[in-house]
Amino acid sequence: MAPHATTTGPDYKNIPHSHRLPVTHREVVRTLNKLSRPSLISLAQQWLSKKNRDFCRPFLLGDEDPNREDDLDDEEQGEYDAAQSFEELQETYKELAARKGGKKEVLDRILEGDWRIGISMYQLATAEIQHLLDHPTALRWTAKRLARIPNTKSAVQDMEVTNDSEHLPRFQAQTFMMNLAKELTPLMKAHYLITRIKTIPITILRVYIHDSPYSTEASLAADTNSTDGAKAVFFIWPNGSPFVYSSLATHLGQVVGDASRHLRNIVQQAIPKAFSRPSARYQLTSTNFTARSLSALLAYRGPGKSNAAAGGWSIFADHSFSQNALDFITTQRSVAAEKDSKDTSTLTTKSGPGRPKRLLEDSDTPDVKRRKEVAEGRFGTSAKPDDGQGIDRFEVRIDDPFPAIPTPNGQQVEEASEPNTQPANRNRRGRPSLLDRSAAEVEELENGEDDGWVPDVRVVFQGPHVFAGIRELVEQGVIDGEKMPGWMTGEAGVTTGSVKHGRIRGKKGGVLGL
Missing domain, CATH: 3.10.20.720 (Ubiquitin-like (UB roll))
Known part of the structure; x- marks a missing residue:
């Protein structure tokens, strides 16, 4: 008797970290190919750490997948033998980091060897964040300000920085993510990853938007060439700052379709709602500032930069004059x-043996x-x-x-x-300026x-x-x-x-x- 075909219905679950994409998926190949050899080795070591093993599990010797019976076939294993433990893989990547080599060597080992069964959503998210840190000018960012709304009838458009302790909400990652998922789950399937960067005073939120009512591995593995497919959008919170940076694309030169742009607007509108409480409502207001450099964003819209002290007034911001x-x-x-x-005394110094050379006038x-x-x-x-x-x-x-x-x-x-x-030119193409x-x-x-x-x-x-x-x-x-x-x-x-x-x-x- 033939087994009954299983049916899958829409659900209201978010995409978990452990869901895998095939190693041939367009997003996986594109993202990992952009990383350098040191970044790939660093990511592999991060995936093999104890706290990430549940959703970054590699292909180990002795693993048995009940849905697949050919895990140990020679054709499946290829030229890379499966490791016996996590510790063995950690030593392998330490050896790769200690010696010289090409990027292709590490990339092939990751895709065709240690993670041949697929790259999880968490791995893809960390890889995109790593590329963002390696190339701070890879995306274009728009800075917005998180402003409080006193009531629903009159929204505050320009707020002065005061000593009020309730000027901005407290940023608690777990509570914020729960509220954000509650706002977005009825509208879309998404994968969320929020992480605080140690080298830069920022917190990054990555939302992988999957425009499908199904959160199964089969729906995620569907690879299309459409620009309106599943995309990722980034948001950055500078530490101790009321500003939020949002990305306009997932990679430089990407053509974003109307459907993807609409979904990203939904995510952006849900962020202030996730911060809001019944007694305090917030909104994102425009600051008319867009840039590609993260350092420029931190300089103009970072901690303590809400007064826009730039140009000639920058001397009062960095204390380059005196205390008065x-x-x-x-x-x-x-x-x-x-x-x-x-300079005059230096120029009058005579040149000779044992004396410093005369500087050019x-x-x-x-x-x-x-x-x-x-x-x-x-x-x-x-x-x-x-x-x-x-x-x-x-x-x-x-x-x-x-x-x-x-x-x-x-x-x-x-x-x-x-x-x-x-x-003057009303027939120009593209979005309105x-x-x-x-x-x-x-x-x-x-x-x-x-x-x-x-x-x-x-x-x-x-x-x-x-x-x-x-x-x-x-x-x-x-x-x-x-x-x-x-x-x-x-x-x-x-x-x-x-x-x-x-x-x-x-x-x-x-x-x-x-």
């Missing part, structure tokens, strides 16, 4: 004079020195090429009215055109009769380190550092905004950086 801020100019002059006197002209002093005053200690805090894209929209045209009679003639409330004017801004332009015609002018700066490039242009005399507006120094602490009357404001107005 009111004595800043005098102190700087005295330090510069002392430095010049030391400074070839900077007075104009070059003046431009460097102006750049130092405008940018402070920020915008250095090697500071690791580079912003790769900075874009603004100019909302100033078009200047009046003078006539030969000396009278001012204003432009009679209608306000340009929409972008963050700089597109909202309905409220369009109404403001239409009602502002005294302002005159406001063209749609947008300025985009793009490069490895935008503000470091602007600082270099100031030092070279290409940009006038004395007449340059403050928003070009990065002091606003945003990457997107609108400029009016020389000052930058956020997309929705209000205080920048909050």
Whole structure:
């Protein structure tokens, strides 16, 4: 008598750590291939530790799987013999770490040898997090602020940092994950992993979104080439900070479909709900800051950075002047004079046997020195090429009215055109830009009769380190550092905004950086 076929129905369970994906799965191959040899060995040693053995179990000699009868076939084993114990595998990877070799050697041993039966969801999650730590600029991040809502009718959009102990909720990982799963389980299947990083003051949450009502290994193993399949989304909490960073893609250059983008928006909306309590409700508000570098995010939206002290004001954030801020100019002059006197004394030293070599004289002209002093005053200690805090894209929209045209009679003639409330190119492809004017801004332009015609002018700066490039242009005399507006120094602490009357404001107005 033939056995009855088993049927599987939808469930409301989350995907556990122990669920495995085949070693030929697209996500497994893509993720592990991006890692270096030291990272692969470090991950294998992490998987073999005692606390992770329950959901990272390798293929050992003597293991018997009731669903498979050919575990020990020669064809299955290949060129790698199964180890007898975890300790033997740990010694094997210690030997691999001690000697030189290629990445393919370690990768083949993991996929075709020790974990030939499949890579668990926990292993895939730790591999993606390891790649993120190895390449801090691999993803693009958007910073949002966790703000408290006093009541459901009026949401607070800009909050001041106070001494109130209830300003932010306490971050307890277990309680937060339970609340988050409770919000998302009726809508999607997901795998969750939250971990605190020791080398960087951050906590990472990875949510693997599986758009299927089934949480079985068969549904997870279904590999498709669609961009709307199962994807992972990352969230980062800086320690002691009200900000949250969210990733826009799982890897650089990925094309994200509408369905995946919608699912990720659902996860993002569920995060403040997981923090909320009946007496305290929270929301994620925009900070108009997007960057690829994690160090830049920590510098602009990290612990103690809610006041957006950037540009020339950075000297007050890193205490680079003296303990008395009111004595800043005098102190700087005295330090510069002392430095010049030391340089002069060094140049007057005669060269000879047993004496230090004479230093090269400074070839900077007075104009070059003046431009460097102006750049130092405008940018402070920020915008250095090697500071690791580079912003790769900075874009603004100019909302100033078009200047009046003078006539030969000396009278001012204003432009009679209608306000340009929409972008000039309406047929451009892709999502709407963050700089597109909202309905409220369009109404403001239409009602502002005294302002005159406001063209749609947008300025985009793009490069490895935008503000470091602007600082270099100031030092070279290409940009006038004395007449340059403050928003070009990065002091606003945003990457997107609108400029009016020389000052930058956020997309929705209000205080920048909050």
